[in-house]
Amino acid sequence: MATDTGTPRVKDYMTRDVVTVSPDDTVASVARRVAESDEEHSGFPVCDGRRCEGFVTARDLLLAADNAAVFTVMSEDLVVAHPEMDLDDAARVILRSGIQKLPVVDDAGNLVGIISNADVIRSQIERATPEKVGKLSRTLENIHEISTREERRRVALDDLTPTQSKVYADELEGRRYELEHGLAEPLVVIDNGGDLLLADGHHRVKAADRQGIEESDAYVIVLGEGVELGMAETARKEGLESIEDICVVDYAHHPLVQTISRLNEAE
DSSP: OOTSSSOOOOHHHHHSSSSOOOOTTTTTHHHHHHHHHHSSOEEEEEEEEEEEEEEEEEHHHHOOOOTTBBGTOOOOOOOOOOOSSSSHHHHHHHHHHOOOOOEOOTTSEEEEEEEEHHHHHHHHHHHHHHEEEEEEEHHHHHHHTOOEEEEEEEEEEEEEEESOOOEEHHHHHHHHHHHHHOOOEEEEOOOOOEEEEEEEHHHHHHHHTTTOOOEEEEEEEEEEOOOHHHHHHHHHHHTTGGGGGGGOOOSOOOHHHHHHHHHHHHO
């Protein structure tokens, strides 16, 4: 996602539905909201109406009296972002300041969103994946002499045919964390005449299936005409018809983990 200039802006990735608190709220009431929330909150923008007056962190609340008003403990020395700010610039501010979330305000100082380090990571993932998809599309076009087009859409996991027979249990934990925090990379799927072949993302779909997730975001390469794909033939030979057929290997580590372990042992 990017502007017409191709440069991602804060407005493209910020969260628009922002949870805020009032300057007159008590420390106890805000702390209770943190404890009862299903989401992770390191702090809240403090707003008088729409205008952002400050930011209160969990640390601020911890050190204050329960009956103190939020405006007495909030930080008024705000670091903020503008909706039109280059996303890379916002990322640098987050990195250098150590702030996990930046309130996003318009020219009038009104809160219009919030940009977090997770949003920045997600933007990097989404920018990296199209390059991978583009290379695969060009490869398919050159090998099979066909045209392709790329789509971004939701796909049902039950409709996918895997092309990889096994995944590693230790890596599923990482994919689970990514799914829970909105950091999962989109799948890469090939639409071959309506047959959806999973080209990349087997650990992600297996982790999603274990969490009861039925759909996933995906980059879909739609082939201009049906062709015989080598990965489809491999899937048939290995009896892969659905994600249920993917075996979870829990008696061995992912090869990368094993390699790192061997290197550490050699030191």
